[in-house]
Amino acid sequence: MTDLPDDLRNSLASALTSARVEVLSASVRRLMDEYRSGRVGRSPILASATDVTAYAAYRMPATFAAVRAALGQLAQVVPDFRPRRHLDVGGGTGAAAWAASEAFPGLETVTVLDQVSEALALGRRLSAGAGHPALRSASWRQWRFDPSGELPAADLVTVSYVLGELPAAHRSALVAQAAAAGALVVVVEAGTPAGHGRVLDARSAFVGSGHTVLAPCPHQGACPLSGTADWCHFAARVNRSALHRRLKDAQLGYEDEKFSYVAAARRQPLPVAGRVLRHPTFRKGLVTLQVCVRDDGGARQELISKRQGDRYRQARDTGWGGIWPPTS
Ligand SMILES: C[S@@+](CC[C@H](N)C(=O)[O-])C[C@H]1O[C@@H](n2cnc3c(N)ncnc32)[C@H](O)[C@@H]1O
Known part of the structure; x- marks a missing residue:
């Protein structure tokens, strides 16, 4: 079970106290439909401050848990990895920034890029109460993906639950930019066949550009599950708050977030068996x-x-x- 860190749980609880449950519920239903449809639109899915609050309430704990679990597996493979600069691309309200600062306490700077200013504003408010100094002083920058642009350099770059919102041609361009910017790059997607497909495309691009796949794969060859009815994914169990249960009309006190991921770096392989x-x-x-x-x-x-x-x-x-x- 992944527990949210106390500071994140408290920040979320106080950011959500004044929210009206019926309004958030309507937004949650719309967001769930959008994300399930897999439609790639021209305008941001998080279309208002209410959407952003709803996202933080019903998705952020799960995306935090997924990224935290992926980084935990990665840290087992590269125990000497001590990133100082973290860049979170399409970071929204900052779930991956919280996960990275917990997995790598030595982080000194955190930069979160996103197109939605309301998401960045909420992310900044949430992180103001963080225990980790790099999160408290994180830079929250409005940024819209540009296929011909480039990303600032970092030791760790995360791209978490973002590729599914981009058209296919832009996905490969974003993966290439992340690979060029980061000493180590982690791409996390939903643990569905489609999410795993996007992770496999990212993995091929990393291998093609001379990166080493560090996790979860124990080798650099073709994925044995590609082209089969099966797909590579993992699960992170996360507690649901009372509000979370109400918003999703759910009974269980926890949920299992399924995720697929790949981590790659410009360094020698340290493969696990x-x-x-x-x-x-x-x-x-x-x-x-x-x-x-x-x-x-x-x-x-x-x-x-x-x-x-x-x-x-x-x-x-x-x-x-x-x-x-x-x-x-
Ligand atoms: C599903 S949310 C994931 C947020 C966060 N990374 C997480 O794991 O919780 C996808 C994020 O990607 C951002 N995004 C999608 N397309 C984008 C684009 N073209 N330029 C910048 N940000 C984009 C959205 O605004 C949104 O915040």
């Missing part, structure tokens, strides 16, 4: 793992029985998205 692609299944004395493996670049099932002793105990402790076999 394999990545667990599904919830492991447990039967008496037997753990079954679906693993994407480095050796032959394929995805396969591993059965680990109790007779295997330590390996069995490690398998029992490994979850969806974990490294297999685990590194010390």
Whole structure:
């Protein structure tokens, strides 16, 4: 379960206290329809201050949790990665900036770019109460993607839940700009077949430009799930506040945010041996793992029985998205 950091939860709660629930609910319904439709429009989906508040209330906790989980997996692969400058492209209200400052406490500067001024204004208000100094002093800059432009340089660039809002030709241009600007780039998308498709396109572009794919893949070859009925995705469980439940008309106290992602960098590969692609299944004395493996670049099932002793105990402790076999 991903808990929002206390400072983010408190900032969100106070930003939402004066909001009228019926007004936000109408906005949430419209936004959910828009995002589900996958339509790529000319005008921003977040069309008003109310939309931005609704987004922060019902989506920001989930996008925070997804980016935080992706960065957590990445940090396991590159434990020596200590970014100082973070650039969040299409950052909206700043979910990825919060996730990055939690995953990489050594951040010194944070820059959030977005086309919607109301999203940036809310992001700035939320981060004014942040414990992390780089978030409190973050730069929130209005920016509209320009295919012939370039992005400011950073050690870590995040592009979180943005590509789906752009036409296909602009997606590849944005990925190329992010790759040119960032020492390490992370693209996060919804954990749907379409979201994974956009992540695969970004991954191909990274490999084509000489970057190393660091996570989640254990190799640089073709994704064994591309062209199959399956797709690579992970899940981050996040608590729902009472307001969140009301806005989504939901009963459960949590939700599982499904996400796909790729992280790539201009550095030498430090590949892990394999990545667990599904919830492991447990039967008496037997753990079954679906693993994407480095050796032959394929995805396969591993059965680990109790007779295997330590390996069995490690398998029992490994979850969806974990490294297999685990590194010390
Ligand atoms: C679904 S929101 C994601 C926000 C944030 N990254 C997150 O993970 O919660 C997509 C964001 O991308 C921004 N965006 C989409 N197209 C854009 C463009 N052409 N130029 C600048 N920002 C854009 C939107 O304004 C919006 O804030």
